Amino acid sequence: MSILVVGSVAFDTVKTPFGEGREVLGGSATHFAVSASFWANVRLVAVVGEDFTDEHRRPLVDRGIDVSGLATAAGRTFRWVGEYDYDLNNPRTLDTQLNVFASFRPEIPLAWRDTPLLFLANIDPDLQRDVLEQVPRASLVAADTMNYWIASKPESLKALLARVRILLINDGEIRQLTGEPNLVRAAAVVRAWGPRTIVIKRGEHGVLVFDAETVFALPAYPLEAVLDPTGAGDAFAGGFLGYLAARGFGEVLDVRRAAVVGSVMASYQVEAFSFDRLATLTWPEIRDRYQKFIHLTRFDPLP
């Protein structure tokens, strides 16, 4: 099954206490697409500048990602500069140059308008809604967002959520969005707005999934060395939705296995800068870490 992702492609300059990546390939759509490409056919819609060469396209093409929706506009590609402290949680943004991304108006290629699974990565909710209009027959729509849009366009975001099945969001963001510090109640508030499935990403603390009557909690994989957390959330989303696309889905989603697969992909994502680790990732490694998640979390019933 194919997945269509609309989001950003960027050059990131990232500093962590353990190293630095200079103008490495990043962006929400990039990280999502690379991760999802292990599980499904991925169609990528984004915009880059004239400085984005075939050499930059190659690692995406090598992963089988269809980049024919990657538009080139006059100007430079989106740039982000950020820095992480030892705790590797929220980065400090040192510089953001939107460049060609500032005037991005996603145009979905005609042949892609019947893609069954649509991921609206973190962009302006007005644009996310515009994309939805262009892909009216998507049977599963998932969206991400960020604090900037929650603060600046809450009404547009709520209008979007009314038409989204799955919201992926981090814990700080859902608290901001709902004004509710308790995550169980915050998820209930958002579910009343539309999305039936709420996936709350908690970084090093794992993930919580609220879906119909089910709550699923999964810790993050305890890694001895995290090099760069950039893209972990998008790699998670890529694994989560990629798994659903690979397995097929009906009314009921296999959100538990999907969340484990997402966590597997995210755990590898953070082991290197950019998507360097995913670029060399193998199927045995994916299966091995899934098994390790089983061992990490299993316990027996009371005697």
Place this chain on the structure above:
Amino acid sequence: MSILVVGSVAFDTVKTPFGEGREVLGGSATHFAVSASFWANVRLVAVVGEDFTDEHRRPLVDRGIDVSGLATAAGRTFRWVGEYDYDLNNPRTLDTQLNVFASFRPEIPLAWRDTPLLFLANIDPDLQRDVLEQVPRASLVAADTMNYWIASKPESLKALLARVRILLINDGEIRQLTGEPNLVRAAAVVRAWGPRTIVIKRGEHGVLVFDAETVFALPAYPLEAVLDPTGAGDAFAGGFLGYLAARGFGEVLDVRRAAVVGSVMASYQVEAFSFDRLATLTWPEIRDRYQKFIHLTRFDPLP
């Protein structure tokens, strides 16, 4: 099997956004003992002042806790005043009056010196070591500590850890103790000092257990209403060690089920002030929440 706990008994005045408890029964030994009393015979050693009446003793005695090691000293009982914000994480301490606790020198009753399981709740590590000398035949020794002792008596604490099998500690504290932000590496550092089992308590994010070659991660139970987190860590320890005492133990500890039981007890502890919730807790409720933890965390292997 019996458990001996040495720690504090206090009157707590606690304010949270959801209510207030005024001079309610608290303290590390109290919360531990009440929780552990569901699973094992508990012997409590602590000190109180002349203002601690039979009426204060009654709820402990009602839970079957042996309070014959609860000494009364001239003066007032330890008092703590604290306040929690909406995030319900670390409290702000508004006032601490050590009172009789300032000159506490634990004296273990002779008949209790062969207790097989010893829990050294959070007190001065010099005193914790002194207690160890008095209970030389304990076959399982567990200890807790806090930021204050890590900062003021790190060498005494390390000397204690060399003789402890299980360390229970929160995430911020083990980072402070080791200077290592990564929890996997921090646990390895502490294990090299002595304790074979490291239980890292992460509050609303659950618990991580490092034991021999095993790592076990359990999320916290997602509660819709947390009234007062005070005593959650001690209630966890009470369930964790109470379960080990109830089941018996050899070289290998059943740390996984113990951690789930600890999390069950802690999840009830925070539903009310003081130990009001545990005072009315029933066995069917304990078994029910254990089952809910199974449902919360279960997922299937990859197809």
